[in-house]
Amino acid sequence: MIPSETVLLFLERINQRDPAKLAELMTEDHGSSTRCASACNRESMRQAWQAYFAFCPDYWTSHQEILAEGNLVAVFGAAGGTISVDGKLSPENRWEIPAAWRAVVQNGLVKEWQVYADNKPVYDILAKHAN
Amino acid sequence: MYSETFLDHFKNPRNVGELAPPAVTVQIENPVCGDILRLSARFDGDRVAEVRYKVRGCTASIASGSALTEWMKSKTRAELAALKPGMLEALAGGLIPESKHAAVLCIDGLKKLLAAA
Numbered sequence: 001m002i003p004s005e006t007v008l009l010f011l012e013r014i015n016q017r018d019p020a021k022l023a024e025l026m027t028e029d030h031g032s033s034t035r036c037a038s039a040c041n042r043e044s045m046r047q048a049w050q051a052y053f054a055f056c057p058d059y060w061t062s063h064q065e066i067l068a069e070g071n072l073v074a075v076f077g078a079a080g081g082t083i084s085v086d087g088k089l090s091p092e093n094r095w096e097i098p099a100a101w102r103a104v105v106q107n108g109l110v111k112e113w114q115v116y117a118d119n120k121p122v123y124d125i126l127a128k129h130a131n
Numbered sequence: 132m133y134s135e136t137f138l139d140h141f142k143n144p145r146n147v148g149e150l151a152p153p154a155v156t157v158q159i160e161n162p163v164c165g166d167i168l169r170l171s172a173r174f175d176g177d178r179v180a181e182v183r184y185k186v187r188g189c190t191a192s193i194a195s196g197s198a199l200t201e202w203m204k205s206k207t208r209a210e211l212a213a214l215k216p217g218m219l220e221a222l223a224g225g226l227i228p229e230s231k232h233a234a235v236l237c238i239d240g241l242k243k244l245l246a247a248a
Contacts, residue, residue: 031162040162040239045162045163048161048162048163048232048235049163051228051229051231051232052163052164052232054228054229055229055230055232084229085132086132112162113162113163114160114162114165115162115163115164115165116165117165119164119165119166119187119188119189122164122189123188123189123190126189126190126191127141127190129132129133129190130132130133130137130138130141130142130190
């Protein structure tokens with residue numbers, strides 16, 4: 001599998017919202033080497049995804065363009081979902097934003113993963129419930 | 132949904148900003164959701180003399196960063212190193228299960244700060 005195929009499979013598994021299956025595609029030291037603290041690894045990131053899917057149970061991604069140079073892959077697309085409030089998914093808590101992802105692939109597994117997105121619509125929804 | 136303490140930290144965040152060198156500043160990002168935390172601290176000997184933070188993140192990240200920096204003042208490096216996400220959640224007035232990632236982001240930032248200082 002070439003790096004871009006690995007990344008597309010990773011995005012597909014994000015859309016399946018199954019943290020265990022997602023973790024199968026991570027290297028043991030998975031994280032974001034320049035951005036995470038030492039605590040980042042496959043298990044901590046599996047837990048992070050699990051928490052995120054609880055926060056946004058219908059989280060989805062879509063991709064329009066994918067660029068690869070060696071093991072480095074960039075994806076441009078969109079992300080969205082509905083923020084869970086008191087266990088309910090209401091239309092007023094739905095969001096959708098442009099998003100980009102940077103990934104480093106090693107031996108068919110994702111070693112680094114980082115999303116770049118302007119999350120203001122998400123923050124606005126959360127702030128609404130704090131006011 | 133949120134405690135009074137949490138809402139106070141969110142609406143009136145403490146220690147917002149950034150310190151100039153020789154203070155140490157680190158940045159950390161949540162690879163999953165993209166939240167960004169910048170944490171600055173100036174040490175006087177072994178203790179934190181000043182601390183600031185900036186966050187581009189959700190309500191829980193804002194409140195957790197505020198609670199973290201409020202707690203950090205005058206703490207020793209050993210005390211900082213001993214802080215755990217659960218303790219920070221309590222300092223922030225409690226976090227709902229879906230927002231516990233905010234405390235993890237702050238603790239990761241603190242670890243990175245200690246490694247750099």
